[in-house]
Amino acid sequence: xSSGEVQTIVAARLLAExxxxxxxxxxxxxxxxxxxxxxxxxxxxxxxxxxxGAKPHRIPLSIGDGELAATADVVVPVVEMFNYWIQPGRxxxxxxxxxxxxxxxxxxxxxxxxxDAPRTRLPGAGGAPEIATGCDRVMVVAPHSRRTFVERLDxxxxxxxxxxxxxxxxxxxxxxxxxxxxxxxxxxxxxEQVREATGWELQVAGDLRTTPExxxxxxxxxxxxxxx
Amino acid sequence: MRIVSNRTHGAQILPLADAIASLVKDGDAVALEGFTHxxxxxxxxxxxxxxxxxxxxxRMTPDLLYDQMIGMGCARKLVFSYGGNPxxxxxxxFRDAIEHGWPAPLAIEEHSHAGMANRYAAGAANLPFGVxxxxxxxxxxxxxxxxxxxxxxxxxxxxxxxxxxPDVAIVHAQEADRRGNVQLWGIPGVQKxxxxxxxxxxxxxxxxxxxxxxRPGGVIIPGWVIDAIAVAPRGAYPxxxxxxxxxxxxFYKFWDExxxxxxxxxxxxxxHVIGAAEVRA
Numbered sequence: 001x002s003s004g005e006v007q008t009i010v011a012a013r014l015l016a017e018x019x020x021x022x023x024x025x026x027x028x029x030x031x032x033x034x035x036x037x038x039x040x041x042x043x044x045x046x047x048x049x050x051x052x053g054a055k056p057h058r059i060p061l062s063i064g065d066g067e068l069a070a071t072a073d074v075v076v077p078v079v080e081m082f083n084y085w086i087q088p089g090r091x092x093x094x095x096x097x098x099x100x101x102x103x104x105x106x107x108x109x110x111x112x113x114x115x116d117a118p119r120t121r122l123p124g125a126g127g128a129p130e131i132a133t134g135c136d137r138v139m140v141v142a143p144h145s146r147r148t149f150v151e152r153l154d155x156x157x158x159x160x161x162x163x164x165x166x167x168x169x170x171x172x173x174x175x176x177x178x179x180x181x182x183x184x185x186x187x188x189x190x191x192e193q194v195r196e197a198t199g200w201e202l203q204v205a206g207d208l209r210t211t212p213e214x215x216x217x218x219x220x221x222x223x224x225x226x227x228x
Numbered sequence: 229m230r231i232v233s234n235r236t237h238g239a240q241i242l243p244l245a246d247a248i249a250s251l252v253k254d255g256d257a258v259a260l261e262g263f264t265h266x267x268x269x270x271x272x273x274x275x276x277x278x279x280x281x282x283x284x285x286x287r288m289t290p291d292l293l294y295d296q297m298i299g300m301g302c303a304r305k306l307v308f309s310y311g312g313n314p315x316x317x318x319x320x321x322f323r324d325a326i327e328h329g330w331p332a333p334l335a336i337e338e339h340s341h342a343g344m345a346n347r348y349a350a351g352a353a354n355l356p357f358g359v360x361x362x363x364x365x366x367x368x369x370x371x372x373x374x375x376x377x378x379x380x381x382x383x384x385x386x387x388x389x390x391x392x393x394p395d396v397a398i399v400h401a402q403e404a405d406r407r408g409n410v411q412l413w414g415i416p417g418v419q420k421x422x423x424x425x426x427x428x429x430x431x432x433x434x435x436x437x438x439x440x441x442x443r444p445g446g447v448i449i450p451g452w453v454i455d456a457i458a459v460a461p462r463g464a465y466p467x468x469x470x471x472x473x474x475x476x477x478x479f480y481k482f483w484d485e486x487x488x489x490x491x492x493x494x495x496x497x498x499x500h501v502i503g504a505a506e507v508r509a
Contacts, residue, residue, distance in 0.1 A: 025315040048341065049264055049415050061477040062314035064264020069414045069470055075445055077416045078263055078288070079349045082342040087361055110338075115371055121326040123312030123319075126289075130342035130362045159365040 001219060003168035006186045008034065008222060009214045011095070011141055011166050019092045020044035022131055028095030028141045030059050030225065038221045046091055048127040050076040058228045082127070086134040094135035096128050096160065100150050101142055103180050103200050105165060107132075107158040115155060125157050132160040144169040150199040169194045170211070175203065184209045238451035239408025244432065244458040248274045251428050251455060255304075256395040257284040259426060260293060263417030264314055265470060268400040269293050270463035271432050273501045276300050286394055288344045288418060292466065292483050295319040296501070298334060299493055305335040307392075309344045316480050320487045330490065337372055343389045348418045350391035351425025363387045397426030400464045401449075402472055403440065404433045408451025411440045414470025416447050423449055432460040434472050 004027065011031035015021055016039045023029045023045060033056060036043040045054045049064040053073030060068055069075050076085070085091060098107035099122050109128060113119030132138050138160050142148050144167035165172040171184035181203040182194055187210060195202050214222075242250075252258060252275060260268045272293045275283075285294050286307040291314070297303055299321030311322045325334035339347070346358030363374050364387065377388040399419040401412035410431050412419060423429045431454050440448065451457075463469075466479035487493045 050417070051415070060315070061480065062264050062475070064314065064415050064467075064475070065477070066265075066414070066468060066470060066475055069265070075415055077420070077447075078341065078418045079345045079421060082345050083349075083360070087342070110367070115367070118327060121311070121323045124308065124310050124338050125340040125366075125368060126310035126312075127341040129340045129366055129368070130360070133361060133364070156365070156367040 001214060003186065005219065005222060006211065006214060007141065007166055007168045009218050010171065010186070010211055011139070012039065012218070014139060014164065014166070015043060015093065016040050018043060020046055020090075022046045022048070022086070022091045022094040022135060024048070024095070024097065025060060025063060026097060026141070028097065030222070031141070032095070033059060034222055034225055037225065038218065044073075046085070048078075048081060048131075050078055050081045052076060052085070059225065082130060086127070086131055089134055089136060091135050093137040093139060094131045096132065096138060096140050096158065096162075097142055098128075098140065098158070099148065100153050101140060101148055101165060102150060102153050104178055105140060105160050105162040105174065105180055106153060106156055107140065107160055108153040108155045110155040110157045112154050128158040132158045138162045140165040142167055144194065144197045146197060146199045149197065169197060179203060181205050182208065184211055186211045187213055239404070239431070239454035239457045241404070241406070241408065241436065241457045241459070244270060244274050244460055245278070247430050247456040247458040248278060251430050252280055252396050254280055255282045257286060258396045258398065259286040259392070259394040259422045260398045261287060261418050261422040262400060262464065262467060263288060263415055264291070264475075265415035265417060265467060266400045266412060266419065266464050267291055267293055267467035268398050268432050268463060269465055269467060270460035271398045271400070271430065271458070272297055276302060276497070276501055286392060288341055289314070290319060290322055292319070292480065295321040295483070295487060296497060298322055298325050299331065299487070300497060301331045303334060305337065307337045307339075309339045309341045313480060313484055316484050318484075320484070321493060324490070338368065339372060339374070339389065340368070343374065343387070344392075345418060345421075347389045347392040348421035348425050350389070351393045352421045355391060357388045357390050359386050359388055361386060392425050394422070394426040396428045396430065397422040398430045398432070399423060400432045400460070400469065402433065402469050403435050403437050404431065404451070404457045405437055405440050408454055408457045409440055410449045410451070410454065410457070411443065411446050412449075413443045413446040420447055420449060424453060428455045429453065430456045430458065432458045432463045434461055434463065434469050435459065
C-alpha cells in the first residue's frame with residue numbers, strides 16, 4: 001500500500017461523523033467519496049462549482065465535471081455558493097490543499113518568490129480564503145516535504161487554523177498555542193523522517209499515536225473506486 | 229450611473245464572426261465566463277482569429293481559454309481568482325506571461341472566488357461595490373483592489389470589492405429561441421451575473437429552438453438584456469454544455485503537455501485555431 005493510499009484513508013476516516021464536507025479535487029475529493037461509500041452514506045459532498053450533495057460514481061478530474069452536476073441534490077450559482085452556503089458557515093468541514101503550509105496551518109497557493117516577480121506563479125487563492133474562514137472545521141491535506149512545510153510562507157494566501165493536517169507521513173494537530181504538532185504517524189514511518197521533511201523544528205506529541213493499519217475493506221474499496 | 233437599455237427588440241442572431249467584430253474592440257474589458265462548464269471557447273477563438281489586442285481579460289478561472297488568449301498576445305491585463313488547469317496543474321502560458329513577460333508583460337488583478345463573485349453581483353445590481361467577509365489577514369490585500377468598510381448598523385469590519393462592469397460579457401448556453409431568449413442548465417457559474425454586469429453581452433448557443441421549454445435548474449435570460457446571439461455548435465469544447473456535449477478531460481491533460489513549450493503551443497494554435505474557421509462540425 002502506498003503512503004498516498006494511507007493518507008486518503010486517514011482523511012476518509014475523519015469524515016465518519018461529518019454532516020457535510022467542502023472539497024476540491026485530488027485526495028480530499030477521493031477521501032470524501034470513499035467516506036460516503038464506506039462509513040458515512042449521508043455525507044453531503046459540496047464542490048465550489050455549486051454542486052451540493054454530489055454523488056459521483058467516478059472520481060472527478062475537475063470540480064465542474066458533468067457527473068457532479070448530474071448527481072447533485074441541487075446545483076447553485078457561484079454567488080449563492082459563497083454567500084449563502086460558505087460564508088454563513090453552513091458547511092461542516094472543509095478540506096484544503098496548498099503549495100506551502102506554515103507552522104500555524106496558514107497556506108500559500110499564490111507565488112514562490114516575490115509577488116511582483118515570482119519564481120513560480122501558482123494558481124492563486126480560488127475559494128480557499130473564504131472557505132477557511134467560513135467553515136468551522138478545516139483540514140489540510142498536503143504532501144509532507146520541506147518544500148511544502150516551510151518556516152515562512154512566501155505569500156499568505158489563506159489564513160487558516162486547521163484542526164488537522166493530514167500528510168502522507170502522519171497527522172499534525174495544533175497545540176494549545178496553535179502550533180502544529182505531530183500527533184499521529186503512519187505505519188512504517190519514523191519520527192526522524194517526519195522531522196527531516198518539515199522545514200521548522202517540529203514538535204512531537206508526548207502521546208504520539210500510530211495510524212491504525214488500513215483494513216482490507218478500506219484498501220479494496222479505495223482501489224476499486226480509483227479504478228472506475 | 230443608471231443602466232440604460234437600448235436593446236428594445238430582443239437579441240439579434242448573427243454569425244459568430246460578425247457578432248464578435250461588432251461587439252469587441254481592442255482595449256476592451258471582456259469577461260468570457262463559465263465556471264468549468266459552458267466556457268465560450270468558440271467565441272474566444274474568434275477573438276484570437278480577429279487579432280484583438282490589449283484586452284483586459286476577466287474570468288474567475290482563466291482555464292485553457294485564457295491560457296490560449298494570453299499566449300497569443302491578446303491580453304494586456306488579467307483579472308481572476310484561480311489560474312490553474314483544473315485538476316491537472318499549471319497553466320503554462322499564464323505562468324510564462326507572469327514569470328517571463330512572454331509574449332508580452334501581463335498586468336494582473338487577482339482576487340478570491342468569493343471576491344470575484346461579489347464583484348460581478350455588485351455590477352449586475354448596478355451598485356458600486358460588493359461586501360463580504362473575506363481577504364482579512366491575507367497578503368492579497370496589499371496587492372489588489374480591496375478595501376475595508378464598517379457596517380453602519382453593527383460596526384463589523386467587512387471587505388469591500390469594487391463592482392465589475394466589463395465592456396463585454398460573452399457566455400455560452402445550450403439554447404436560445406428565435407427572439408434571443410436564452411436558456412442554460414447545469415453548472416450556472418457566474419454567467420447571469422456576467423451578462424447583467426456588462427455594457428454589451430453576446431451569448432453563443434448550441435442551437436436555436438422555436439420555443440424554450442423550461443428545465444429543472446434551467447436559467448433563463450431574456451433576450452432584451454442581450455445584444456447578440458451566435459450559433460456555435462460544440463462552442464464550449466473542450467469544456468461542455470450539460471446534456472448536449474461532454475467535457476473532454478483528456479484534452480485538459482493533453483493541454484498540459486502541448487502548452488509547456490512556446491513553439492509547440494504556437495504551432496498547435498496555428499493549426500487548430502487560426503487555420504480553422506469553423507472547427508465545430
